[in-house]
Amino acid sequence: MTAAQITAIQPVQDAQDQTGVAPFGPKPRHVSPGRIGIYVFLVIAALFFLIPVYIMIVTSLKGMPEIRLGHLFSLPAEPTFQPWADAWLHACTGRDCNGLSPGFYNSLKITVPSVIISIICASINGYALTFWPYKGANLLFGLLVFGAFVPYQVVIYPLIIGLSSVGLFATLPGIIIVHTIFGMPILTLLFRNFYAALPVELFKAARVDGAGFWRIFFSIMLPMSVPITVVAIILQVTGIWNDFLFGIVFAGRSNWPMTVQLNNIVNTTTGVREYNVNMAATILTAAVPLIIYFVSGRWFVRGIAAGAVKG
Amino acid sequence: MDMAQNGTSVSIQDLSLNFGAVSVLKTLNLDVAQGEFVVLLGPSGCGKSTLLNCVAGLLDISEGRIFIKGKNVTWEEPKDRGIGMVFQSYALYPQMTVEKNLSFGLRVAGLPRDEIVKRIARAAEILQIEPLLQRKPSALSGGQRQRVAIGRALVRDVDVFLFDEPLSNLDAKLRSELRVEIKLLHRKLQNTMIYVTHDQIEAMTLADRIAVMKGGVIQQLDAPQTIYNRPVNRFVAGFLGSPAMNFVEGRLEKHGDGWSFVAEDLKIPLGTYQFDGQPEAGPAVFGIRPEHVSLNSGTGWPFSTSANVEVVEPMGSDTLVWLKLAQQKFSVRVTSERTPQNDEAVTLGFDPMRASLFDAETGGRI
Numbered sequence: 001m002t003a004a005q006i007t008a009i010q011p012v013q014d015a016q017d018q019t020g021v022a023p024f025g026p027k028p029r030h031v032s033p034g035r036i037g038i039y040v041f042l043v044i045a046a047l048f049f050l051i052p053v054y055i056m057i058v059t060s061l062k063g064m065p066e067i068r069l070g071h072l073f074s075l076p077a078e079p080t081f082q083p084w085a086d087a088w089l090h091a092c093t094g095r096d097c098n099g100l101s102p103g104f105y106n107s108l109k110i111t112v113p114s115v116i117i118s119i120i121c122a123s124i125n126g127y128a129l130t131f132w133p134y135k136g137a138n139l140l141f142g143l144l145v146f147g148a149f150v151p152y153q154v155v156i157y158p159l160i161i162g163l164s165s166v167g168l169f170a171t172l173p174g175i176i177i178v179h180t181i182f183g184m185p186i187l188t189l190l191f192r193n194f195y196a197a198l199p200v201e202l203f204k205a206a207r208v209d210g211a212g213f214w215r216i217f218f219s220i221m222l223p224m225s226v227p228i229t230v231v232a233i234i235l236q237v238t239g240i241w242n243d244f245l246f247g248i249v250f251a252g253r254s255n256w257p258m259t260v261q262l263n264n265i266v267n268t269t270t271g272v273r274e275y276n277v278n279m280a281a282t283i284l285t286a287a288v289p290l291i292i293y294f295v296s297g298r299w300f301v302r303g304i305a306a307g308a309v310k311g
Numbered sequence: 312m313d314m315a316q317n318g319t320s321v322s323i324q325d326l327s328l329n330f331g332a333v334s335v336l337k338t339l340n341l342d343v344a345q346g347e348f349v350v351l352l353g354p355s356g357c358g359k360s361t362l363l364n365c366v367a368g369l370l371d372i373s374e375g376r377i378f379i380k381g382k383n384v385t386w387e388e389p390k391d392r393g394i395g396m397v398f399q400s401y402a403l404y405p406q407m408t409v410e411k412n413l414s415f416g417l418r419v420a421g422l423p424r425d426e427i428v429k430r431i432a433r434a435a436e437i438l439q440i441e442p443l444l445q446r447k448p449s450a451l452s453g454g455q456r457q458r459v460a461i462g463r464a465l466v467r468d469v470d471v472f473l474f475d476e477p478l479s480n481l482d483a484k485l486r487s488e489l490r491v492e493i494k495l496l497h498r499k500l501q502n503t504m505i506y507v508t509h510d511q512i513e514a515m516t517l518a519d520r521i522a523v524m525k526g527g528v529i530q531q532l533d534a535p536q537t538i539y540n541r542p543v544n545r546f547v548a549g550f551l552g553s554p555a556m557n558f559v560e561g562r563l564e565k566h567g568d569g570w571s572f573v574a575e576d577l578k579i580p581l582g583t584y585q586f587d588g589q590p591e592a593g594p595a596v597f598g599i600r601p602e603h604v605s606l607n608s609g610t611g612w613p614f615s616t617s618a619n620v621e622v623v624e625p626m627g628s629d630t631l632v633w634l635k636l637a638q639q640k641f642s643v644r645v646t647s648e649r650t651p652q653n654d655e656a657v658t659l660g661f662d663p664m665r666a667s668l669f670d671a672e673t674g675g676r677i
């Protein structure tokens with residue numbers, strides 16, 4: 001064999017890197033400075049958010065004398081759950097000293113129906129907008145998208161007038177209606193985009209099979225909507241639970257949600273400022289959205305990524 | 312007007328469809344006989360699916376009317392038209408088992424339980440999907456999914472089957488298998504089928520008649536052999552056939568009392584060619600299929616000439632030989648035993664009877 005023939009047969013020379021090892025098998029991984037930088041940043045960011053949480057938890061487990069010592073970061077010497085019990089049952093807002101618990105139940109009464117009603121409406125909206133385009137559907141959709149960007153403050157006063165005129169201002173149904181209305185744009189957008197990503201043939205096949213508007217919705221679309229419904233539930237539960245503005249304006253004193261009650265407890269001007277109780281109350285109020293995040297984070301990501309449905 | 316009587320199953324009359332300002336179907340007419348297998352063939356975007364959706368009642372038409380079994384169904388709901396439809400993407404309901412997929416339409420229609428069971432059993436037997444009935448679509452292969460999709464149309468006991476590129480998502484082997492199965496199914500059921508595809512092999516093998524479409528207009532509606540041998544225009548000629556028909560651009564000239572096609576030094580006498588009408592001298596395109604040209608087979612042909620081989624493309628059973636005729640690319644199909652070498656001088660011969668002549672301007676058949 002001549003040299004020319006050899007190169008013709010073996011045209012690819014093994015390239016050798018600086019270490020003198022010919023490439024073979026999996027490519028070796030190198031830790032680049034950029035990657036280290038990213039991790040350092042992530043750790044710092046995590047600490048930044050975790051330190052206040054840490055302070056809140058340790059403070060809520062200390063007695064008042066220990067707090068007065070001023071050692072913000074130290075672990076509680078004699079851990080006590082009394083501040084938690086006080087926050088839940090006895091903390092005072094003005095003259096009432098019933099703790100946060102009434103607020104918790106009010107928040108439940110507001111959140112559960114609001115979430116259910118808004119998601120039902122939004123999924124039907126999204127479905128209709130996607131599969132049953134009627135005259136003006138695009139205009140309606142445009143308005144809805146626009147609605148997602150309207151600042152709340154602008155519409156509060158007109159809404160107060162509107163709800164008062166039908167006798168729903170400062171009532172439980174009133175606040176539920178408000179939350180449902182304000183959830184509509186973003187939720188409809190969410191469901192419409194989800195349905196728009198489904199193959200339209202699915203809808204056509206169901207039409208040929210003789211199914212109508214509701215049959216297709218309940219038998220075909222709804223069973224496929226689980227991932228996006230989970231996303232919607234998370235969005236709505238956290239949004240409505242954390243709401244303060246609508247709650248204080250539209251719910252009425254007897255229905256004030258937990259956030260409003262927390263504010264009243266923390267800002268009470270009479271007596272000593274009980275930091276441990278305040279901290280416990282704050283953690284209790286934040287607990288519901290926190291639990292939702294922890295339990296459903298996996299679902300959330302999956303739902304967001306579930307645009308394309310295989311099969 | 313009783314059309315079932317005279318054997319017409321689907322009749323599309325002056326159908327137009329516009330999406331906004333865009334006209335997708337233009338005053339289209341199509342009659343499909345009872346039990347006929349008609350294939351709508353055309354490039355992507357020519358309006359095949361749109362036409363099928365109009366027949367199914369899934370799109371509101373802009374103009375015209377549609378009869379199915381002699382009944383004017385122009386304003387009817389899809390379910391009342393007596394049609395079943397099979398989609399390219401299968402469109403199986405992902406949350407339902409195969410059995411539930413098949414029975415959905417029947418349950419919607421409120422059929423009695425035992426009738427549903429009977430129909431599913433029959434469809435499952437015909438399509439050989441009995442072992443799959445309790446599976447979800449996600450646990451099926453592409454071929455099995457499409458079988459189930461066909462079954463969904465089958466159980467509805469309809470007069471007309473509409474297929475929208477049912478095999479396009481399958482790999483080549485499965486595609487040819489299911490193609491045969493669809494043909495067998497048609498023989499067994501004897502019902503009307505309208506089948507959309509952009510695959511000419513599917514069209515040629517399945518169709519009783521092919522409707523070749525372009526830009527929302529049916530160019531030619533004929534038996535596959537007629538379309539293959541006597542395409543009405545250059546588009547149809549070029550769209551059907553693989554490898555594609557050769558086109559040589561030149562002129563039609565009259566010499567003495569006979570016509571010839573002339574391009575540079577090439578002169579093809581057209582004594583055996585059957586003109587569609589009265590020919591006129593002028594620019595023209597001469598088309599002939601690669602398999603209708605013979606290589607190195609003597610001089611017994613009405614026309615023969617010589618050329619040099621440029622490239623040889625082996626295709627398994629056949630070989631495609633590329634050369635130049637009148638400075639224009641020209642291919643010849645030969646059996647692989649007779650493959651010539653590159654640069655070899657060859658003689659080629661053919662009978663102009665098998666050729667097609669087109670007007671250079673309009674592309675219409677001369």
Ligand SMILES: Nc1ncnc2c1ncn2[C@@H]1O[C@H](COP(=O)(O)OP(=O)(O)O)[C@@H](O)[C@H]1O
Nearest residue numbers: 330333335353354355356357358359360361362
């Ligand atoms: N819903 C629609 N709105 C607007 N244009 C459409 C719509 N559906 C199809 N078209 C257009 O109509 C033409 C025909 O489409 P289609 O019937 O799907 O083609 P084919 O099935 O032959 O590939 C295409 O140009 C396509 O862009």
Ligand SMILES: [Mg+2]
Nearest residue numbers: 359360361476
């Ligand atoms: Mg199509």
